[in-house]
Amino acid sequence: MNAIIALSLSGIASLFLGFSTNRKNLLITTLLFVLVALGLNLADWNHEYFWFNNMLKTDNLSINFSSVILLSTALVVAISRSFGDDEEHTHPAEYYAIMLFAAAGALMMVTYENMIMLFVGLEILSVSMYILTGSDKRNLRSNEAALKYFLMGAFATGILLFGVALVYGATGSFNIHGIGEVVSRTKKGMELFEGGVILYAGIILIFIGLLFKVSAAPFHFWTPDVYEGAPTIFTTFMSTVVKTAGVAAMYRLLSISFPAVYGLWGNPLVWITCLTLIVGNITAVYQQSFKRMLAYSSISHAGYLLITILAKTPNTNGSILFYSLAYSIATISAFAVLMIVSENKPKDGKPDESFEALNGLSVNNPFLAFVLTVSMLSLAGIPLTAGFFGKFFIFTDAFSNVSPLFKNILVVAILMSAVGVYYYFKPIIAVYMKKGEIAEIQLPLIYKITLIITTALTIILGIAPDLVKNMF
Amino acid sequence: MEITSTLFAAKAIYIGLIFAITLGVAAYSTYGERIVAAWMQDRVGPDRAGPFGIFQPLADAVKMFMKEDFIPANSSKWLFIAWPCLSMLTALLTSAVVPFGDKLDLGGGIEMDLQGIDVNIGILWVFGIVSLGVYGILVGGWASNNKYSLLGAIRAASQNISYELAMGLSIIAILMMTGSLSTKVIVETQQNGAGFLSWNIWSQPIGFVIFIVCAFAECNRTPFDLPECETELIGGYHTEYSSMKLGFYLFSEYINMFVSGAVMATLYFGGYDYPFNEVVEAQFGQNIAALVGVGALMGKALFFVFVFMWVRWTLPRFRYDQLMNLGWTGLIPISMFNVVWTGLSILIPTTFNLPAWASIVVSWSGIGVLLIGLIIYHGATSKKKTVALAH
Amino acid sequence: MNYQPSDYLPIIVQLGAALAFIVLTMVATHWLGPKRHSSKKDDVFECGIESIGDARTPISVKYFLVAILFVLFDVEIVFMYPWAVNFKELAWDGFVEMVVFMSFLLLGFIYVIKKGVLKWEK
Numbered sequence: 001m002n003a004i005i006a007l008s009l010s011g012i013a014s015l016f017l018g019f020s021t022n023r024k025n026l027l028i029t030t031l032l033f034v035l036v037a038l039g040l041n042l043a044d045w046n047h048e049y050f051w052f053n054n055m056l057k058t059d060n061l062s063i064n065f066s067s068v069i070l071l072s073t074a075l076v077v078a079i080s081r082s083f084g085d086d087e088e089h090t091h092p093a094e095y096y097a098i099m100l101f102a103a104a105g106a107l108m109m110v111t112y113e114n115m116i117m118l119f120v121g122l123e124i125l126s127v128s129m130y131i132l133t134g135s136d137k138r139n140l141r142s143n144e145a146a147l148k149y150f151l152m153g154a155f156a157t158g159i160l161l162f163g164v165a166l167v168y169g170a171t172g173s174f175n176i177h178g179i180g181e182v183v184s185r186t187k188k189g190m191e192l193f194e195g196g197v198i199l200y201a202g203i204i205l206i207f208i209g210l211l212f213k214v215s216a217a218p219f220h221f222w223t224p225d226v227y228e229g230a231p232t233i234f235t236t237f238m239s240t241v242v243k244t245a246g247v248a249a250m251y252r253l254l255s256i257s258f259p260a261v262y263g264l265w266g267n268p269l270v271w272i273t274c275l276t277l278i279v280g281n282i283t284a285v286y287q288q289s290f291k292r293m294l295a296y297s298s299i300s301h302a303g304y305l306l307i308t309i310l311a312k313t314p315n316t317n318g319s320i321l322f323y324s325l326a327y328s329i330a331t332i333s334a335f336a337v338l339m340i341v342s343e344n345k346p347k348d349g350k351p352d353e354s355f356e357a358l359n360g361l362s363v364n365n366p367f368l369a370f371v372l373t374v375s376m377l378s379l380a381g382i383p384l385t386a387g388f389f390g391k392f393f394i395f396t397d398a399f400s401n402v403s404p405l406f407k408n409i410l411v412v413a414i415l416m417s418a419v420g421v422y423y424y425f426k427p428i429i430a431v432y433m434k435k436g437e438i439a440e441i442q443l444p445l446i447y448k449i450t451l452i453i454t455t456a457l458t459i460i461l462g463i464a465p466d467l468v469k470n471m472f
Numbered sequence: 473m474e475i476t477s478t479l480f481a482a483k484a485i486y487i488g489l490i491f492a493i494t495l496g497v498a499a500y501s502t503y504g505e506r507i508v509a510a511w512m513q514d515r516v517g518p519d520r521a522g523p524f525g526i527f528q529p530l531a532d533a534v535k536m537f538m539k540e541d542f543i544p545a546n547s548s549k550w551l552f553i554a555w556p557c558l559s560m561l562t563a564l565l566t567s568a569v570v571p572f573g574d575k576l577d578l579g580g581g582i583e584m585d586l587q588g589i590d591v592n593i594g595i596l597w598v599f600g601i602v603s604l605g606v607y608g609i610l611v612g613g614w615a616s617n618n619k620y621s622l623l624g625a626i627r628a629a630s631q632n633i634s635y636e637l638a639m640g641l642s643i644i645a646i647l648m649m650t651g652s653l654s655t656k657v658i659v660e661t662q663q664n665g666a667g668f669l670s671w672n673i674w675s676q677p678i679g680f681v682i683f684i685v686c687a688f689a690e691c692n693r694t695p696f697d698l699p700e701c702e703t704e705l706i707g708g709y710h711t712e713y714s715s716m717k718l719g720f721y722l723f724s725e726y727i728n729m730f731v732s733g734a735v736m737a738t739l740y741f742g743g744y745d746y747p748f749n750e751v752v753e754a755q756f757g758q759n760i761a762a763l764v765g766v767g768a769l770m771g772k773a774l775f776f777v778f779v780f781m782w783v784r785w786t787l788p789r790f791r792y793d794q795l796m797n798l799g800w801t802g803l804i805p806i807s808m809f810n811v812v813w814t815g816l817s818i819l820i821p822t823t824f825n826l827p828a829w830a831s832i833v834v835s836w837s838g839i840g841v842l843l844i845g846l847i848i849y850h851g852a853t854s855k856k857k858t859v860a861l862a863h
Numbered sequence: 864m865n866y867q868p869s870d871y872l873p874i875i876v877q878l879g880a881a882l883a884f885i886v887l888t889m890v891a892t893h894w895l896g897p898k899r900h901s902s903k904k905d906d907v908f909e910c911g912i913e914s915i916g917d918a919r920t921p922i923s924v925k926y927f928l929v930a931i932l933f934v935l936f937d938v939e940i941v942f943m944y945p946w947a948v949n950f951k952e953l954a955w956d957g958f959v960e961m962v963v964f965m966s967f968l969l970l971g972f973i974y975v976i977k978k979g980v981l982k983w984e985k
Contacts, residue, residue: 545905647947716892793983
């Protein structure tokens with residue numbers, strides 16, 4: 001994976017660039033680094049390669065996931081201009097470098113062939129995120145969030161590692177294809193082969209580790225606090241890159257290693273998915289803070305993504321990718337608008353992140369209002385946006401799967417989408433209906449371009465989803 | 473090698489002997505220290521207890537035993553008692569892997585290595601135990617609940633860990649040459665060939681200098697004795713200690729000196745190897761040759777103990793920032809360079825089929841390269857400084 | 864050379880001897896010395912000035928940085944031990960790989976120095 005090497009090297013390079021250049025140049029060079037990595041990533045298209053002594057394997061699916069991750073990273077970097085302008089954050093180079101390292105970890109998580117690499121990638125990603133969460137050093141919220149995230153995340157990773165060990169004990173292999181072979185061979189003839197209990201326990205423990213990362217209920221308790229406490233720019237990164245990587249890692253593991261024992265992990269995953277959908281959507285309704293609402297909405301989207309993993313149809317690859325992409329770009333533009341508006345309108349010296357902060361945005365800033373509206377519609381799944389087709393593909397997948405349990409899940413998911421429409425319209429109402437004073441906000445060029453790209457992508461994918469869907 | 477009961481008994485006796493020797497050497501190092509100090513400062517030194525004052529260490533020991541076993545009211549009692557013991561324990565355990573001599577023929581076909589344990593982790597054992605010793609000082613100082621002790625303790629801890637890095641790197645160069653972690657094998661590879669010309673010191677001059685500097689720092693000896701810098705910290709980490717608890721701290725320092733001398737002799741000066749040992753072995757038999765070897769190692773180790781004392785009365789103490797700078801920005805890069813250069817000095821002669829001495833030529837040319845590099849670096853930085861000053 | 868777990872047996876003897884020596888000494892010195900207590904005497908010694916507060920106070924963060932850096936670099940050095948032992952078999956390939964590894968180590972090191980983490984005068 002040349003992209004991983006490129007990201008690691010460019011991370012080191014940007015550390016050293018921090019000594020000599022200012023943050024504007026840093027932003028541009030970091031963006032360049034990510035785009036170079038994206039190019040290198042796409043260069044492997046249509047080739048199946050094993051890398052680093054069979055530790056990683058790239059195929060078109062993993063390249064697609066990597067592209068989504070790198071695209072999200074690039075967009076996040078592009079809107080990162082305003083973070084750390086004050087004197088308390090005098091280390092912009094470090095933050096960019098850590099973001100690059102985190103992206104490298106995420107790429108490992110979607111291309112791993114060996115369970116060890118899954119663990120290593122997860123650790124690289126997580127440790128970077130712990131640091132970035134706490135990067136607003138003078139803010140108690142941020143510190144609290146970092147500590148919470150670190151303690152819980154460390155436990156989750158430990159549990160995952162234990163699960164890996166148990167799976168290794170049951171199958172005698174770290175290689176995911178090797179595990180899959182052993183599982184499907186020994187499966188024949190008996191439901192629980194020798195070591196089946198160990199395998200089952202191992203899968204469940206790995207689940208816990210990965211579900212924690214994608215913040216699925218009941219492992220979601222850290223999400224609202226951490227998302228709210230972290231600087232908004234890193235919240236964006238967390239809710240897009242980390243989520244995509246986590247879902248991709250889980251999908252890769254379950255679709256390659258354990259399709260033969262679908263019965264073992266399918267049942268718990270159905271319950272977890274239902275719970276995630278319900279908890280995420282219902283709790284989001286009660287939030288006063290826009291940022292916290294987005295945190296709960298990210299939990300609910302984890303639920304939708306889990307449905308695709310469960311569905312197990314030939315279309316699953318496409319729909320899971322389409323959904324990740326649609327969700328990521330919509331979330332990035334929502335957070336971008338939130339970030340720039342809340343920073344412009346401080347309350348008690350801190351950015352105001354409640355819904356009231358958005359009141360009257362449409363009067364002087366119609367562009368921002370439009371961007372926010374499109375992203376909200378997309379997250380809610382209203383037609384003519386990417387989110388609609390994301391949900392559409394997912395529900396189609398779930399519907400074509402004959403298992404009766406999935407019918408229940410479908411009912412829950414559709415009901416919860418309806419609930420989602422309610423809270424996703426709250427910011428839109430605030431923007432257009434409520435009265436408030438927001439002066440015209442001067443948008444830097446790169447910020448404007450990014451928002452235009454995300455909004456345009458959301459609409460284009462909403463009108464012509466086949467453009468991308470067929471690529472996958 | 474299977475351990476039989478005879479062999480085990482012999483080993484036990486041997487270990488007891490080494491134990492006694494270590495303690496004896498440590499005790500008489502205190503006497504030696506004072507004699508050397510007196511000699512260098514043109515004084516008389518201890519001369520009351522027995523002829524030339526040779527019973528002085530015994531008198532000191534008795535005094536130590538009879539002192540009050542004082543424990544401050546605010547201290548953490550158990551830590552306060554236990555951690556000097558840990559210091560002593562680690563000091564006493566390091567000598568296990570040092571090969572004091574070659575094989576001894578016990579008759580009946582049983583041969584015994586004059587070495588506590590000959591294991592394939594050898595040098596790692598030394599490292600593991602030595603780095604445990606940091607805890608002895610760190611927790612001991614902290615447990616006293618005295619600000620000076622605390623300062624001394626954290627100074628000692630950060631000094632020890634800083635110099636451990638360079639020490640680890642300098643040993644890597646030795647491992648590359650011998651291809652084994654076992655101290656016995658390290659000595660044996662130095663025995664082959666041309667007497668003392670095949671000792672590692674000839675191919676590892678930079679490594680040896682780094683190692684000895686780090687050994688000074690690890691033993692908290694002058695010029696690195698900041699943890700107990702009297703002018704700043706009263707007694708440093710052992711301010712609150714008295715009786716044999718203090719004795720343990722002081723004693724472990726002397727034992728560490730002796731053991732690090734023995735380790736240096738093993739790694740760089742051929743261990744128990746001595747010139748013409750084949751001749752001695754042919755003439756007087758294996759056992760005599762081995763015992764002479766023990767004498768040779770003792771001689772080398774004691775010489776290093778003397779060097780420790782010599783340096784004490786030659787060099788002034790570092791300032792704390794100088795000490796940390798030397799450790800981090802001086803020794804670590806140099807020892808990294810040493811590792812790379814050692815690799816070259818091993819690979820170049822084998823690839824180009826050069827004779828064995830070529831490797832030594834390459835390693836010594838490393839000193840030249842290093843010096844040139846340092847001069848260039850220094851020139852560049854001092855130019856920068858003068859430019860900065862001019863503005 | 865074959866190494867066996869039983870090679871470690873003599874270490875038990877040495878450990879036993881060392882522990883016995885230490886315990887005996889501690890017991891003896893406790894038993895031999897006088898014991899006189901007074902409130903002044905049991906205080907900590909700070910050059911005769913009355914001690915204020917506890918010594919369990921926060922200390923300069925530099926020491927923690929040194930400790931963290933030590934852990935980082937020591938782990939990287941430990942990685943080099945197996946390489947060093949097999950250096951002659953690995954020959955040039957191993958050499959080049961380790962030079963790459965070391966240059967990363969060195970880059971991190973230069974970064975730390977440039978960042979001023981080890982500047983004690985500040």
